[in-house]
Amino acid sequence: MKRLLYLIPVLLVFMGCATLDFSTNKTARKMAAIELGYRISKNNPTLAKQALPYAQGLLTMATEGSLAQGQIDEAVTLLANYIGDDDPVLPMLITDITTEMSGKLKASETNKDAVTLLQSFISGIKAGTK
16 A cells, blocks of 8 residues: 555656646747748748738638648648748758648647647747848
C-alpha cells in the first residue's frame, strides 16, 4: 500500500509533463506561424499584400466552420511556390506549421488550431509591414 502512495505522485508528474509537451508544441507552431508571416512581409512585401487578404478569408472560413482540408493544402502549395529559395527557413516553417494539421481539418467544424495559426500568421504579416 505504501508503494502505491509513492507511485501516485510520480504518475501525476508524468501526466503533467505530457500535457506540458502538447501545449508547448501548440505554442511552437503558433510562434512559427508568426515568424513565417513576418519573414514573408520583410522578404517579399508584394507577396505579403496578396497573402494577407487570402489568409483573412481562410480565417473567416475556419471560424465559421466552412474551411476544408483541400483549401488549406492549396493555400500551402501556393505559398510554397511563391516564396522561392531566398530564405531557406520559410519552407521549414511551413512544414512545421502544417504537419500537425494535415488530414485533421473537417468542414462544418470550427478548427481551433487552424484559427489560431491563421491569426498568428496574419499578426506576423502585419508586424512585418509596420
